[in-house]
Amino acid sequence: MVFRKLPGVSASGMGLRLSQKFVFLLFLSGLVTLCFGALFFLPDSVRLKRIFLSKTESQPVTVGSGSENDAREHSKRPKDQEHAPRGMTSAKGETSTKLRSLSRKPSVSHEATEERLAGGKAQEDLTLPRSRAESASERATPSEHGANPDTYSYEKFRGCLLKPPLGRDSGRPSDPKTNERREKVKEMMKFAWDNYKRYAWGKNELRPLTRNGHIGNMFGGLRGASIIDSLDTLYIMGLMDEYNDAKEWVQTSLDLNSNGEASLFEVNIRYVGGLLSAYYLTGEEMFKKKAVELGEKLLPAFNTPTGIPRGVINLGSGTSWSWGWASAGSSILAEFGTLHLEFVHLTELSSNPIYTEKVMNIRKLLNRIEKPHGLYPNFLSPVSGNWVQHHVSIGGLGDSFYEYLIKSYLMSDKTDDDAKKMYYSALEAIEANLVQKSPGGLTYLAEWRGGILDHKMGHLACFSGGMIGIGADDGAPEKRQHYLDLAAEITHTCHESYTRSATKLGPEAFRFDSGAEATATRLSDRYYILRPEVIESYMYMWRLTHDPKYREWGWEAVEALEEHCRVEAGFSGIRDVYTMTVSHDNMQQSFFLSETLKYLYLLFSDDDLLPLEDWVFNTEAHPLPTIRTGCLQDKATQDKTVSE
Ligand code: DMJ
Numbered sequence: 001m002v003f004r005k006l007p008g009v010s011a012s013g014m015g016l017r018l019s020q021k022f023v024f025l026l027f028l029s030g031l032v033t034l035c036f037g038a039l040f041f042l043p044d045s046v047r048l049k050r051i052f053l054s055k056t057e058s059q060p061v062t063v064g065s066g067s068e069n070d071a072r073e074h075s076k077r078p079k080d081q082e083h084a085p086r087g088m089t090s091a092k093g094e095t096s097t098k099l100r101s102l103s104r105k106p107s108v109s110h111e112a113t114e115e116r117l118a119g120g121k122a123q124e125d126l127t128l129p130r131s132r133a134e135s136a137s138e139r140a141t142p143s144e145h146g147a148n149p150d151t152y153s154y155e156k157f158r159g160c161l162l163k164p165p166l167g168r169d170s171g172r173p174s175d176p177k178t179n180e181r182r183e184k185v186k187e188m189m190k191f192a193w194d195n196y197k198r199y200a201w202g203k204n205e206l207r208p209l210t211r212n213g214h215i216g217n218m219f220g221g222l223r224g225a226s227i228i229d230s231l232d233t234l235y236i237m238g239l240m241d242e243y244n245d246a247k248e249w250v251q252t253s254l255d256l257n258s259n260g261e262a263s264l265f266e267v268n269i270r271y272v273g274g275l276l277s278a279y280y281l282t283g284e285e286m287f288k289k290k291a292v293e294l295g296e297k298l299l300p301a302f303n304t305p306t307g308i309p310r311g312v313i314n315l316g317s318g319t320s321w322s323w324g325w326a327s328a329g330s331s332i333l334a335e336f337g338t339l340h341l342e343f344v345h346l347t348e349l350s351s352n353p354i355y356t357e358k359v360m361n362i363r364k365l366l367n368r369i370e371k372p373h374g375l376y377p378n379f380l381s382p383v384s385g386n387w388v389q390h391h392v393s394i395g396g397l398g399d400s401f402y403e404y405l406i407k408s409y410l411m412s413d414k415t416d417d418d419a420k421k422m423y424y425s426a427l428e429a430i431e432a433n434l435v436q437k438s439p440g441g442l443t444y445l446a447e448w449r450g451g452i453l454d455h456k457m458g459h460l461a462c463f464s465g466g467m468i469g470i471g472a473d474d475g476a477p478e479k480r481q482h483y484l485d486l487a488a489e490i491t492h493t494c495h496e497s498y499t500r501s502a503t504k505l506g507p508e509a510f511r512f513d514s515g516a517e518a519t520a521t522r523l524s525d526r527y528y529i530l531r532p533e534v535i536e537s538y539m540y541m542w543r544l545t546h547d548p549k550y551r552e553w554g555w556e557a558v559e560a561l562e563e564h565c566r567v568e569a570g571f572s573g574i575r576d577v578y579t580m581t582v583s584h585d586n587m588q589q590s591f592f593l594s595e596t597l598k599y600l601y602l603l604f605s606d607d608d609l610l611p612l613e614d615w616v617f618n619t620e621a622h623p624l625p626t627i628r629t630g631c632l633q634d635k636a637t638q639d640k641t642v643s644e
Contacts, residue, residue, distance in 0.1 A: 158283075165614070165623075167611070169606075173604060173605060188600075190242070196570065199569060200213030203226075205590050206226065208572045208588050219266060220313070226590040229590040229591065230246055231246050231277070231278040233597060236601070236610065250290065256297065257316070259316020261315075262312065262314075264312070264336075265335035265336075271294055272291055273618040273619075273620050277623045277624060280624065297315050302358050304383065308380060308381075310382055328388050329383070336380070342618060343355040371429070375434075376392065377392055392448040393458070402427075403463060405422050406423045411624060413629070430445065434447070444518070456511045459497075460531070460533055462497075464490055465494060472544070484544065487537075495538075496517075497519070498553075503564045505560045507528065509525040531589075531591070532621065535557055535599045542554075573589065595620060613626070
């Protein structure tokens with residue numbers, strides 16, 4: 001390079017200027033390099049990174065970056081923990097096969113980013129070779145398994161039910177007072193639905209105060225969570241115009257080709273579960289097809305050395321990783337343990353064994369590994385297959401795993417003996433280690449941290465009254481009455497947590513220490529987000545005992561919901577159940593429509609509406625039928641004989 005002398009500047013002066021310029025340029029280029037480098041360490045949702053790194057991205061979706069309500073949305077996530085990591089996005093509409101192959105080797109930058117955000121270990125095995133059997137079984141199409149998704153016979157299934165799903169008269173109770181109460185619940189559903197439709201149609205949830213929609217970050221870019229979650233509730237309530245609107249939306253607007261980051265658990269219980277039950281109740285083929293299509297998109301989450309799925313999956317690329325807040329890249333018991341019912345039904349409908357294989361593999365591993373005092377800790381490494389921490393809870397992080405054991409047994413027409421054994425031995429361990437009696441005589445389920453009890457019970461744990469109730473009859477004969485009593489005691493305690501608040505709604509968690517008896521002692525535990533678990537237990541206990549107190553308790557909840565949670569444009573959670581001047585959280589959760597209102601409606605209906613001999617409810621209250629393999633096979637043989 002030739003430097004020309006500038007007029008009025010000496011040679012040495014010019015040399016100095018040049019070297020200053022050189023240093024300045026060097027500094028500038030260093031700065032630019034640093035800035036680009038830093039992009040790799042920014043979360044994916046950051047606009048700059050999206051511009052530079054993802055040319056094809058169509059919709060930014062972040063996991064765990066949202067509001068207070070977003071954090072609550074994930075029922076199992078402890079509120080005080082770090083948000084889940086963000087992941088990569090890719091072009092909407094690319095075929096899943098193509099994207100899945102990409103997922104086997106995520107870009108180094110992405111992997112590094114996720115690893116940092118997830119606390120180091122979340123991505124540890126994404127590039128490890130998978131077993132041949134695993135890869136082969138994932139690739140195999142239904143027809144390679146000798147299966148044909150179009151051969152499932154809805155008629156045969158209906159022929160194998162013991163009773164009509166909607167009963168004699170859609171469950172209408174003969175007692176006028178009960179019927180009036182049931183009508184009130186139906187009106188609440190219509191009100192919640194109409195407002196969702198008016199202000200948030202197609203979004204995931206309604207924000208009733210601001211009158212707009214909420215998308216959130218748990219469903220991987222999928223939309224319409226409230227629609228999918230409401231299909232069966234609308235149908236059983238006979239709200240047929242509303243059901244038809246919902247069905248039409250699913251048909252025309254439910255786009256399964258999203259490519260955001262989803263909670264495997266939430267998509268499974270709400271979307272897969274909702275579509276499955278809509279199919280079984282109505283026979284609409286479209287629901288079945290969508291359920292199976294979506295189920296297929298969840299399969300890559302199982303590509304781990306142990307087959308224990310990770311909690312978060314990018315529905316487009318198939319890349320999966322663990323929640324950033326989950327200890328050492330672990331998977332959560334209540335998440336990987338709450339797939340069984342839906343996945344068995346996916347196999348049933350598609351004739352593709354892969355879904356059942358995936359969940360049976362989870363069960364095998366859980367059966368094999370050592371359990372401290374017979375208990376199942378909440379965190380398990382999908383890499384080593386070992387427990388990561390010894391925290392045991394029947395509330396958040398553990399809850400629906402236990403529920404799915406007994407329900408798997410019941411849904412198998414009581415043939416799944418492994419599920420039965422696992423359930424009753426888990427229950428024994430729970431009784432021996434967690435069941436406590438308070439000084440005031442209330443029975444509760446404490447949490448267990450490496451042998452030390454935390455005398456706290458979450459609202460989520462209140463489902464266990466119903467669970468222990470429905471399992472009572474299949475326990476050892478000498479234990480049956482005891483289990484029913486235990487179920488009633490737990491349900492009573494949960495009811496107490498409601499009656500001890502000013503609003504007569506229950507807090508998120510209540511304690512039994514420092515003088516507390518079923519009350520929240522921390523400000524952060526005082527909220528109520530329209531959760532169903534306590535009412536769920538009332539419904540089961542009513543069906544099992546017909547003790548009128550459960551209907552009365554349900555009615556108390558209706559009155560409290562009407563008084564404190566109903567606002568002009570829907571229902572909202574509240575921030576503090578102990579104060580009468582309520583502050584609303586501006587969120588009508590989709591589970592309010594799928595669970596809370598459905599369980600209330602069933603509570604005030606006759607038992608022949610969705611009879612428990614024929615139906616089990618998934619953890620989002622979507623009814624799935626008992627699978628009567630013998631009956632289905634007999635019918636198939638009869639058909640064959642007739643046609644020959
Ligand atoms: C629902 O999504 C399901 O019941 C889940 O199992 C737990 N949390 C919510 C309702 O509280």
